């Protein structure tokens with residue numbers, strides 16, 4: 001079940017690579033190099049520690065160019081194995097940690113987090129990955145024995161993982177029945193905002209990896225059924241295509257190289273559509289990279305200015321837009337939004353602001369561990385300032401859409417409501433239920449769009465759900481005096 005990883009996770013580390021990967025902490029990366037797959041496991045344990053103990057983002061650690069040196073020292077297969085272990089260990093961390101505690105009968109001693117990471121990673125492989133149980137257990141034991149911090153737990157790791165292998169079916173059934181255990185700040189926040197029932201529904205969706213969604217170019221939308229057939233997808237009520245299954249090499253799929261479509265979650269595709277017909281209009285996409293919404297605006301026929309503070313992300317945006325053959329209608333600006341001084345105002349302004357990303361937990365299960373309430377509060381205050389600034393770029397009669405992929409009302413509803421109160425020169429243009437077909441209950445009484453992973457029920461959890469997203473729409477009705 002679950003993610004599939006290379007069986008056995010064979011490592012092909014050359015001696016020089018292994019040497020490079022030796023650490024200062026006494027954990028030897030070279031000693032047991034003879035054991036295939038060991039370096040990958042040790043790397044997974046190390047990165048899990050960096051995420052859970054130091055709050056480092058998994059994306060940063062596993063970046064293919066700038067990631068953690070131990071990760072970069074691995075070959076492609078082992079990198080995939082490390083990512084699969086991390087994703088499962090994080091997605092099910094509460095459950096796996098509870099299994100460890102249940103088997104132990106008493107909590108692990110304080111300061112034993114390195115052994116907890118080894119156990120959680122081992123359980124993730126045994127319960128969720130296509131890895132032989134005996135190699136998951138053997139390699140966990142060897143990794144524990146090789147590290148002075150965990151050596152004394154070697155026998156315990158062995159006993160616990162062998163037992164998990166024997167009781168696998170009961171453990172998996174138990175996980176399905178057990179209420180989810182998210183990090184407390186996140187669980188409490190979801191319950192406070194959405195109530196117990198919806199919070200539980202969101203939690204259930206967070207246990208499952210998000211499917212891959214695709215936005216078809218306008219010119220292809222009449223052929224949506226044919227594209228769905230060709231790609232092995234279903235057409236959602238919103239027009240997005242959802243691929244069946246999880247393991248796709250997106251770049252090798254039909255239509256990718258020709259630029260017929262781009263990957264974009266069904267929820268993320270909605271905010272830019274709320275402008276309506278933008279053909280021939282000037283649109284400003286603030287915080288644009290990597291460009292999912294820029295592509296929608298350009299494809300909709302607007303003349304787009306895409307601004308982002310990050311040069312490297314803007315480079316990716318330009319590459320994406322070139323592949324989609326949408327670069328002609330595009331101007332890119334590498335600038336901080338606060339420093340931007342356009343020559344003229346825009347008829348359409350989109351602010352898809354940086355946020356805590358708590359709406360993307362299905363794809364990024366590290367988020368609840370790397371973010372905190374302090375991050376949410378800080379980002380909410382930045383978004384409010386960004387929205388004030390972005391409003392200055394809107395022409396009379398023009399429209400601004402504020403959106404982000406946070407599940408937290410502090411970063412969504414509260415920012416938009418405060419803006420409405422303090423900006424009488426703008427009127428709110430409510431999002432109507434007919435603008436979100438098939439996503440019932442996704443518009444709030446204030447006329448905002450509020451999506452969570454609990455939306456879009458297609459039967460099985462594996463096929464259902466969308467990213468968490470918020471959007472609010474305002475029109476400039478006067479110029480400030």
Ligand SMILES: C[S@@+](CC[C@H](N)C(=O)[O-])C[C@H]1O[C@@H](n2cnc3c(N)ncnc32)[C@H](O)[C@@H]1O
Pocket residue numbers: 286287288289290291292293294307308309310313335336337338352353354355
């Ligand atoms: C949520 S992402 C945007 C996603 C994008 N709209 C899309 O649909 O693909 C937020 C972006 O905001 C950019 N950003 C953060 N602070 C900024 C600032 N002060 N000025 C401009 N861009 C900023 C980041 O570099 C990042 O690319």
